[in-house]
Amino acid sequence: MAVKGGRRKFSSELAGLQRIVAIDTELNKIQDADLLLERILTEARRMVGAEAGTIYVRDGDKLLFRYTQNAVLEKDLPPGRKLPYSNFSVPIGEGTISGYVAVTGEILNIPDVYGIPAGSPYSYSSYYDRSTGYRSVSMLTVPLKTSAGGLLGVIQVINAKDEAGETVPFPPEAETFITHFAANATVALQRAYMTRRMILGMNRLAELRDTHETGAHVNRVASIAAELYERWAFRRAVPEHERERVKDTLKLAAMLHDVGKVAISDLILKKPARFTDAEYLIMQSHTFCGARLFSDAESEFDAMAADIALTHHENWDGSGYPGRVDLSRVYYEVHQIEVEGVERTGEIWYGPPLEAGADGRPRRLRGEEIPLAGRVVAIADVFDALSSKRVYKESWDTDSVWAEVAKLSGTKFDPELVECFLEIRPEIERIRERFPDAPEPDPSD
DSSP states (O other): OHHHHHHHHHHHHHHHHHHHHHHHHHHTTOOOHHHHHHHHHHHHHHHHTEEEEEEEEEETTEEEEEEEEEHHHHTTSOTTOOOOOOOOEEESSTEEHHHHHHHHOOOEEESOGGGOOTTOSEEOOOHHHHHHOOOOOOEEEEEEEOTTSOEEEEEEEEEEEOTTSOEEOOOHHHHHHHHHHHHHHHHHHHHHHHHHHHHHHHHHHHHHHOTTSOHHHHHHHHHHHHHHHHHHHHHTTOOHHHHHHHHHHHHHHHTTTTGGGGGSOHHHHTOSSOOOHHHHHHHHTHHHHHHHTTOSOOSHHHHHHHHHHHHTTOOTTSOOSOOSBOGGGOEEEEEEEEETTEEEEEEEEEOOBSSBOTTSSBOOOOGGGSOHHHHHHHHHHHHHHHHSOBTTBOOOOHHHHHHHHHHTBTTTBOHHHHHHHHHTHHHHHHHHHHSOOOOOOOTTO
């Protein structure tokens, strides 16, 4: 009998390790770090049969609360919606369970968080339970550590369930599985962070030229675009695997929507006022200059990045720009540009028409001629621009921004996407909170 039991245990552990290998393959397909974090939490919960969980990421000497999942609370949400959560942090160090795991690198397997012995170097705050009505009992907390010993974050899974659905402590084998899983997840996360750094590095070229293109701005636009696409895809009943794949690519590609500004003269780009009509025409060329960077598309990312760069200023009613241009023949000429009444030498880029209208300019795109990714980013970009301060304007108040997006439905924006956007206002507001603009420097310092 002991032999049979041993075989069953070995078979179960082997199946668990095989599952880890299979998940590792899936995790390495995800390019965006935020989407990867959410998937890591999902898979960690599945692996050990946890009802709920939270994932934190390291930011200096603190842990940032990134994602939370709870099967009980999610049942009360409308289809396709996610649990709301606040952006908060906990210090790395003794005091909290996650902070203790982060500083020590130890795994904590706690049978009952309300039964932690007095005098322990960590304790459980019941605030979340009291605010939601949920009761946390068993908790397994594990660090996400690199092979060099660095800390990327912490996974916390809550309330293990037995076959009868009863809450039980996490068994010792759960520690084994989640330790192996965390090691593989950390490698995937390091790769995703490297990808994000490369893309943000490209954006910093544009940021050096245009101070509006901050890391906070591109992160907000990309995150908003990803949430908007997900809502649209859920409404359209797009299969989950396709929805996740496109969302992953879209989020990274959206970060490069204005990368073509590196080709625009500083005389235009850094003008501290509104553009003249002539200057505005020059500024429009950032669309096809950006798309040209990805014109030799070798991947879905290249194709989507080109679409977004080229079409995120196209309008649903056909009044946007740049229209149908020939990316293979983009060129520039040196001209005298008048800036604030002074003649200056500058480069002007041209995108010859692929199809010309009656005025000889590129034929405008309208409606669903505009790629979906471009239509999505158009809303995200305008929303963030209206919500943010610029040298030539103050930021709009929140309600006015939302009202403006609704008003532009059917003219500037895809009406169905606007409906989806208005449905996810809480998610969008949390993105604004998560990526605030850096405070302006104090001239007196």
